[in-house]
Amino acid sequence: MGFDDDIAILSAAPVFGFFDSGALRLLSFAGERLALDTGETLFRRGDRADGGYVVLSGTIELKGQGGTPVVAGRAALIGRTALFTPGKRPADAVAATKAEVMRISAQLMHRVLKEFPEAAGAIYDWLADDLDELTRGLATVRAKLVDTRAQ
Helix, strand or coil: CCHHHHHHHHHHHHHHHHHHHHHHHHHHCEEEEEEECCCEEECCCEEEECHHHHHHCCCCEEEEEECCCCEEEECCCEECCCCCCCCCCCCEEEEEECCCEEEHHHHHHHHHHHHHHHHHHHHHHHHHHHHHHHHHHHHHHHHHHHHHCCC
């Protein structure tokens, strides 16, 4: 896979679609590429999360505690929150097939946002909308729980 292919995949991934070609080139150049064999672990639940991964090829299966596994394919972003703030991994990530991912550290993300402030503003707005939608969804769930208790 070439440099232009990496940029095309990054631009299709959530969050990175807000970046112009200069920011995508920086990410592609500075991101860390990792090759995984089928069954190889990318990370485990509870591991330190200090960056995200974009799937360049293959598939990664994410298994949370007690949840249904989710399969992430080409251009999927794994660990969105960890691009902006450190935390713990909420799931195991294992290569379901031979795969290649690009690791984007929080430090690299911070550098790109500092050098490309227009992208930072667009991501801020997108995350704020996402948080607003989550808040509305939680309010709906709360109302249903209150109604159930009242009955």
